[in-house]
Amino acid sequence: MKSGCEGPEAGAGRVIELPILKNSAAPKNEIRESKAGRWRAASLVVLYLLMIAHIIQWRLTGQTVSPIEPSESMYTLQNGAINAGFIFFILAILATLIFGRFVCGWGCHIVALQDFCGWLMKKCGLTPRPFRSRLLVFVPLIVALYMFVWPTVSRFIIKPANESLFPQFTNHLITSDYWATFPTVAVAIPFLFICGFMTVYFLGSKGFCTYGCPYGGFFSLADQLAPGKIRVTDACNECGHCTAVCTSNVLVHAEVKQYGMVVDQGCMKCMDCISVCPNDALYFGFGKPSIAVKKTSTKNYPLTWPEELAAAAVFFLSFLAVWDVYQLVAMLMALGIAMVTTFLAVRTWKLISSSDLSFHRWNLKAGGVMKKAGWAFLSFAAVWIGLNVHSGYVRYHERAGAAAYERIRIPDELALARANPARWLSASDVASIKDGKEHFNAAMRTGLFVNKEALSKLAWIEYLSGDSEQAIRSLTKAAEHQDPQGKALSLYYRGAILNRLGRPEQALESLNEALIERPDLVSAREEKGEALWRLARRDEAVLTWTDAAKNSSLPIANNLLAGASFASGRDEEAAAYQDQADRATPNDPLFHWMLGLRLQNVGMLDLAEKHFERAIELNPEFKRARN
Ligand code: SF4
Ligand code: SF4
Ligand code: SF4
Numbered sequence: 001m002k003s004g005c006e007g008p009e010a011g012a013g014r015v016i017e018l019p020i021l022k023n024s025a026a027p028k029n030e031i032r033e034s035k036a037g038r039w040r041a042a043s044l045v046v047l048y049l050l051m052i053a054h055i056i057q058w059r060l061t062g063q064t065v066s067p068i069e070p071s072e073s074m075y076t077l078q079n080g081a082i083n084a085g086f087i088f089f090i091l092a093i094l095a096t097l098i099f100g101r102f103v104c105g106w107g108c109h110i111v112a113l114q115d116f117c118g119w120l121m122k123k124c125g126l127t128p129r130p131f132r133s134r135l136l137v138f139v140p141l142i143v144a145l146y147m148f149v150w151p152t153v154s155r156f157i158i159k160p161a162n163e164s165l166f167p168q169f170t171n172h173l174i175t176s177d178y179w180a181t182f183p184t185v186a187v188a189i190p191f192l193f194i195c196g197f198m199t200v201y202f203l204g205s206k207g208f209c210t211y212g213c214p215y216g217g218f219f220s221l222a223d224q225l226a227p228g229k230i231r232v233t234d235a236c237n238e239c240g241h242c243t244a245v246c247t248s249n250v251l252v253h254a255e256v257k258q259y260g261m262v263v264d265q266g267c268m269k270c271m272d273c274i275s276v277c278p279n280d281a282l283y284f285g286f287g288k289p290s291i292a293v294k295k296t297s298t299k300n301y302p303l304t305w306p307e308e309l310a311a312a313a314v315f316f317l318s319f320l321a322v323w324d325v326y327q328l329v330a331m332l333m334a335l336g337i338a339m340v341t342t343f344l345a346v347r348t349w350k351l352i353s354s355s356d357l358s359f360h361r362w363n364l365k366a367g368g369v370m371k372k373a374g375w376a377f378l379s380f381a382a383v384w385i386g387l388n389v390h391s392g393y394v395r396y397h398e399r400a401g402a403a404a405y406e407r408i409r410i411p412d413e414l415a416l417a418r419a420n421p422a423r424w425l426s427a428s429d430v431a432s433i434k435d436g437k438e439h440f441n442a443a444m445r446t447g448l449f450v451n452k453e454a455l456s457k458l459a460w461i462e463y464l465s466g467d468s469e470q471a472i473r474s475l476t477k478a479a480e481h482q483d484p485q486g487k488a489l490s491l492y493y494r495g496a497i498l499n500r501l502g503r504p505e506q507a508l509e510s511l512n513e514a515l516i517e518r519p520d521l522v523s524a525r526e527e528k529g530e531a532l533w534r535l536a537r538r539d540e541a542v543l544t545w546t547d548a549a550k551n552s553s554l555p556i557a558n559n560l561l562a563g564a565s566f567a568s569g570r571d572e573e574a575a576a577y578q579d580q581a582d583r584a585t586p587n588d589p590l591f592h593w594m595l596g597l598r599l600q601n602v603g604m605l606d607l608a609e610k611h612f613e614r615a616i617e618l619n620p621e622f623k624r625a626r627n
Contacts, residue, residue: 036271044112080167105268113196130204140217212335220265232256242273263290321392397443404436417597488518563604
């Protein structure tokens, strides 16, 4: 008995309606079930089991092989970190150069999701229909070049004189932080839903592979060069069964007739066509690569060239709008969202401009009259596109705020050396602070989620603008949403500001929290010592500064220790600390001034004076700062 959502096309043995069948000499038109499909499903299930086993092994032992994900190659090319993902990607491309895109068909977890979604749709009587665009098919390759070639090219073009063309390679094959480069589960679920399911529903059974996957950009290029191809014998009678089962939307019967092999770079060597061919006319074999064949397009494209250009513009704008918005949407997810947006925009346009339109089995418009399904489609498209526009507004302000933040030149240490750093700000800093505050506030006011990075930047801008209380509130909120690294920094900055405001108890609390997240954060230890000193817990302060000085050659802790030793009358010890501090202090008037202020804050006035004088000696302009 069929389940409620099973349709006439579900399962094997369905009847295809390719026109070519009318001329077929096949006794009947039933397509036999693909045996390769079962093997492929098993391979993809094993893949998921291996991924789960990998995570379990990491959780149990605390260390494991770094993620076997092609995206990890970016870190190799940018930072020189050789990892398992890079090695896998290189091997996969080399294998594709010989055998074609087997890795895509048999070893990708996203293709498994897409196939699963396609299978579910068929169970519900829906056949994924491919969305065809001549321009957007180049997106995967362009993104692949940006991700994997641009880092090296940009290094070559804007290479600083002292940097080599390639980064210095380091071994990152084993990691204890397996999840470091992955999104959180809360982000991964919508990512998999959009890229594995929505793209199939709207764009066809390999929607994400065709329009969104940068790895596919390289694999399809390599496939063109591969001698391994699906080829045909004389036994073919053009029945079309092969085309009917191909989930990569390849017109197999037409290609094998025209070229003697499948030349479409979307072919993932799933072997379904070979398995279902009633005449056993197809086989996998080696020979001429498809690049050596002069091709003419066998596909119909529903978009005119102006529509293609408009679709490309929508895609580009949508991608810019959502990529990294709220610091949540990763590049691959943004590509998936942008493709869905483009499809909806194109369909909406067609729905408005034509008198008849259907989508899957729904009649959206007939004889110029909009049907209920049409209104439902329009409503969904309006909400989706509206959310995109909203994201674009937020992202614009996030970007503009971040750009203003980058333009601020005052060094952190100097700004943090006194409660209100206004007098140290240049006119351009003041303008950037105003700009940054406006943009970040606009993004925060209208955003649907907290952007933790933007929030911590806004906090810094608020502090620089003299609004320390608001900065403290923003840092507290940012810390609530950040990972341990970011949280430690926010708590440290909050502690430092509280110290400057003369609230050492609260500062101590914040700095202790920061050090729980990151015990190696030396600057938090220096600030903690300062809070303890102000609370008259001087022995603990000295111990804390000693700890900080042990782990770093930074001069602040040694100067503070020198001041503490002077205060206790241990002049010889103080001189030794000072000597150590002087050796690490840069010959920079700003740095000396900052040291003077830090020492002044804790009442070590003589030592502070020494640094003020040195700053004036190096730059007489600093004399004005004393007045
Ligand atoms: S194109 Fe990308 S998503 Fe598709 S199967 Fe290949 S690697 Fe996976
Ligand atoms: S290759 Fe096989 S399945 Fe495809 S058209 Fe020819 S006979 Fe039919
Ligand atoms: S052409 Fe054949 S092997 Fe290639 S994807 Fe389609 S069904 Fe699979």
